Amino acid sequence: MVEKIRPYWPADVPANFTYLQGEKPLFAYLEQHGNERPNDTAYIFYGQEVTWGQLLDYVNRLAGYLHKKGVKKGSCIALYLQNCPQYIIAHFAIQKLGGTVVPLNPMFKENELAYYFEEAPIEGIIAGAEIYPLVKKAMEKSRHLSFIVTANYQDFLPDQPEWKFPEELLVPKQHLTETDDFTTILQTENPYEHTEQVDLWNDIGLMVFTSGTTGRPKGAMLTYGNALFKSASAAHSNVMKEDEILLASAPLCHIAGMLMGLNSTVYSGRPCVLFTRFDPLATVDAIEKYRVSYWYSIAPMNWAILQIPGIAQRDLSSLTTNLATSFGVQVTQELSDKWKAVTKGCPLYEASYGLSETHTCDTFMPKDKVKFGSCGIPTFDTEIRILHIETGKEVAAGEQGEIVVKNPGVFKGYLNRPEATAETLRDGWVHTGDIGRLDEDGYLYFMGRVKEMIKSSGYSIFPEDVEALLNLHPAIRQSAVIGVPDPVKGEVVKAFVVLQDSNKEGLTPDAIISWAKENMAAYKYPRYVEFIDQLPATSSGKVLRKLLKEE
Incomplete structure (x- = not known):
């Protein structure tokens, strides 16, 4: 795969890397x-x-x-x-x-x-x-x-x-x-x-809960070697220097935040400014005080900083690398140009494409050949193919299909879920359930999801999970959730609820939302609730969320 992207491989990134301290946990x-x-x-x-x-x-x-x-x-x-x-x-x-x-x-x-x-x-x-x-x-x-x-x-x-x-x-x-x-x-x-x-490539050092493409969350088993490889890949592809000062405010419990704020720091040995959460003013103050040079952000964070009154007068010139993920706000040429002006030269570009099952960061963006709208090119020792949704055969450059990934970051499988593992992991390839395309230069473009996963502010939300939690409410008989567009979060959850016959009087959608807010993570609870008499379903009882989304 490296041969396909060789024309766009950055000049300052070697074709291969050597682990900084050797191949060890x-x-x-x-x-x-x-x-x-x-x-x-x-x-x-x-x-x-x-x-x-x-x-x-x-x-x-x-x-x-x-x-x-x-x-x-x-x-x-x-x-x-x-x-x-x-x-x-x-x-x-x-x-x-x-x-x-x-x-x-x-x-x-x-x-x-x-x-x-x-x-x-x-x-x-x-x-x-x-x-x-x-x-x-x-x-x-x-x-x-x-x-x-x-x-x-x-x-x-x-x-x-x-x-x-x-x-x-x-x-x-x-x-x-x-x-x-x-x-x-x-x-x-x-x-x-x-x-x-430990057996670097077989012993499990991390279990991240994810639903893959369907169902309630499952434990994706990642090895010590998976973490080492992806930490090294991220550091070397983005040319992390010996004098870098890092900043981390993305959640360490999330696979991307963990890689950038925890593993990359320990792999590189560079100091890291750590916040419990993102705060625009605190971030600017920290960049100035500690001369932060390397930051992984979510695009809305950059946008928020640009809205600070007098931001043009602040000194953010120490920043040289800013990888960002598009959630709600897209990393565009316009946003990058504004960021470059405020920081006196730091480019802003898409961090990568990846998922929990591959320990994320399966691609990286060449700094000198950025293509906005894409996720960059496959990283070291990584193959990405696009398969036809129906035939499973590899398609030509420019054609859409399912993204499949193979590299040393690929997980061992789902805990106690052999059928789900067999569906997702085939001959070392992770079948992501995501739709995308590769252009003629090897850049990956993410187009959407094959299944019904909802992406809100960077978090993966799975309908079955939210529905199972909603159904714990004593007044709810059935529920189905879908994602609806949101200008800031990308998507938010909308729930369709069938009430118990004895609870159809007096209960309001707002009351259900309030209950859900108390019983679910903040990114997950429904922002909209619609009462419905019957959910559309197949003869076998499978809910047809597609029909709800079309309506």
């Missing part, structure tokens, strides 16, 4: 940084610096605690946290023991957590103190966890934070008899020096 990269340059900065959290030496010590101490709790190779441990140093520490402490990290979005609510506790053999969870009550409620309905650790974000904040920290994430520290305190563990546990030897 990322937690071994962290160990090397910590041992060889312990005083260098790894992360900056609202002004609080954490060095590589401190980070390694914290990882070893938490690993000691986890080892005592029985965590070993293959153990599944969930992370239910906002972006914070504790997230990074926990991620690599689990992997140091050969365990499997299971990231859970901190926006998940009680019923969603209960579902994941049943789907995966999660042995323990490390949760933010502010959302621990949801864990406690979910446990009443589902699997019993063998241990729970709660983390308070203020434990890693400086006495005088550089920027305002989200107040709703700060909760008074309490002594909870049913959980262990993250910071107390770091203060009292002895460092665990042994590192579990």
Whole structure:
């Protein structure tokens, strides 16, 4: 595939790369940084610096605690946290023991957590103190966890934070008899020096819940090698330099945010400014103060910064690389030109195409040959083909079909779902369920989804998942959801609801929306609800969402 795109391969990107520290797990990269340059900065959290030496010590101490709790190779441990140093520490402490990290979005609510506790053999969870009550409620309905650790974000904040920290994430520290305190563990546990030897390309280091093309979320099993390869691919294709300063505000629980804000930092050894969430003014302040040079953003973030009064007078000239993902706001020539003017020269271009099953970033955009509207060209050791939807045969350049991907980032399969695995993963190729085309130069253009997945603000929403949660409402007999266009989020959820006969009086669509808001992640709950007497369905009972969308 590289031969097809050779004319557009950037001059400053080698055709192949050599791993910076060799072919080994990322937690071994962290160990090397910590041992060889312990005083260098790894992360900056609202002004609080954490060095590589401190980070390694914290990882070893938490690993000691986890080892005592029985965590070993293959153990599944969930992370239910906002972006914070504790997230990074926990991620690599689990992997140091050969365990499997299971990231859970901190926006998940009680019923969603209960579902994941049943789907995966999660042995323990490390949760933010502010959302621990949801864990406690979910446990009443589902699997019993063998241990729970709660983390308070203020434990890693400086006495005088550089920027305002989200107040709703700060909760008074309490002594909870049913959980262990993250910071107390770091203060009292002895460092665990042994590192579990893992099979890089077969042992599972990460399990990301995704629905693939259909159904409720399934656990996509990704190896330690998948993470290493994609981290290296992203760093080398985007020519990450030795003196880069990174900034991360995309969610670490999301595969793209994890790759850019966690794995790429540890792979490259570059310092990273970390925020729990995006804030336009704080981002500008951080770029100025720390001379940030490398940022992965979502296009609406760039747009928001451009709206700041007096932004032209701010100094964003340190930025040299800004990869962005088009969600709601598209990365266009116009937006890029405005960004380039404000930053005094930093181009803005599409980050990549990818999905959870491939550890994302299957393409990259050549900096010197940007094609707006495309996702760039296949990255190192990656093949992308376009197959005819009906015949399954490869189509010619310019023709649309299903995108299929093959590279060393491809997952091992879905946990306990052999049929779903066989449908998606065939002879090493991931059949994405996405529609796209390749032009004559090898650039990939994403056109839409074969199935009915909804994309809202960058999050994947699966109809069956939202419907299952809606149907927990005592007044709802049936529901079906579709995506409807939204000028900011790209798409939002609209629900069609069939009420129980005894609940047809007095209940309003707004009441259903309010209930859903309390019981679903913020990106997932329906923004529109329409009551309907009967859902269109086949003779076998399968709901025809297509007809609802057409109406």
